[in-house]
Amino acid sequence: MGEERYRTLFQSIDEGFCILQMIFAQNVRPIDYRFVETNGVFERQTGLKEAVGRTVRELVPDLEPFWIDTYGRVALTGEPVRFVEESKPMGRWFDVCAFRIGDPGERHVALLFNDITGRKRAERTLAESEARYSAALAIAQFGTFEWNLITNEVVLDDRSREIFGFAPGKGRTAQEVLDRVDPVDLPRGGAGCG
Numbered sequence: 001m002g003e004e005r006y007r008t009l010f011q012s013i014d015e016g017f018c019i020l021q022m023i024f025a026q027n028v029r030p031i032d033y034r035f036v037e038t039n040g041v042f043e044r045q046t047g048l049k050e051a052v053g054r055t056v057r058e059l060v061p062d063l064e065p066f067w068i069d070t071y072g073r074v075a076l077t078g079e080p081v082r083f084v085e086e087s088k089p090m091g092r093w094f095d096v097c098a099f100r101i102g103d104p105g106e107r108h109v110a111l112l113f114n115d116i117t118g119r120k121r122a123e124r125t126l127a128e129s130e131a132r133y134s135a136a137l138a139i140a141q142f143g144t145f146e147w148n149l150i151t152n153e154v155v156l157d158d159r160s161r162e163i164f165g166f167a168p169g170k171g172r173t174a175q176e177v178l179d180r181v182d183p184v185d186l187p188r189g190g191a192g193c194g
Contacts, residue, residue: 015112016045022075022107023055030072032057036108045115047090062089074098075107084116093120147174 020033035051043049048059056063064087074081080099087094096113143160147153153171161168164180 014041015114016042017113018042018051018111019101020056020071020109020111022072022109024072024107028076030068030075033068033071033109045094045113047092060087060089063087064089071098071109071111074100074109075104078104086120092117145177 017039018035019037021036022030023032023034025031032055034055035048035053038051042051051059056067066085067087070081070083073079078100080097082095082097084093084095086092093116094113095116096111098109098111100108101110102108143157143163145154145156145160148155152173152175154174154177155171156164156166156177158168160166164177166172166180
């Protein structure tokens, strides 16, 4: 009954899960690992098909040494690790928790992981967008400011202070900033877009 419950849990979790058997050279240097068991989410999270019984070097020949070295340390020391890392050959980012299971002599490591590639791509896109925005502001030499509608305080960046002729220091009120605007620069016909 315990085995059946274990299998049900193993197959129903949303995270990828697998058990690896580490392969060592001279019993000390990790050189590969074999997939002993995987859950149903494993293939979707990794893109690796029919992995059980095969080694990672068979499935991803140019896998970075980081993965094998990290799991090898877990197998030898028994110290679990949690990390986020990219595998360029797999084209994916993973959030991984690795821990030794069973008899230490078996050198089994269990992995619980998520493919976070979409999140990492979104973070990179946002960072690139922010960098382009900052570069555009710097090139155009526009200043920026933040206006707190509750306190009516306007915090100006260095360029805005330069444009409006304010010395560095405290924030200004919206009226103080407007008093520095040349009426020629204001829109004609009152507020609005029309």
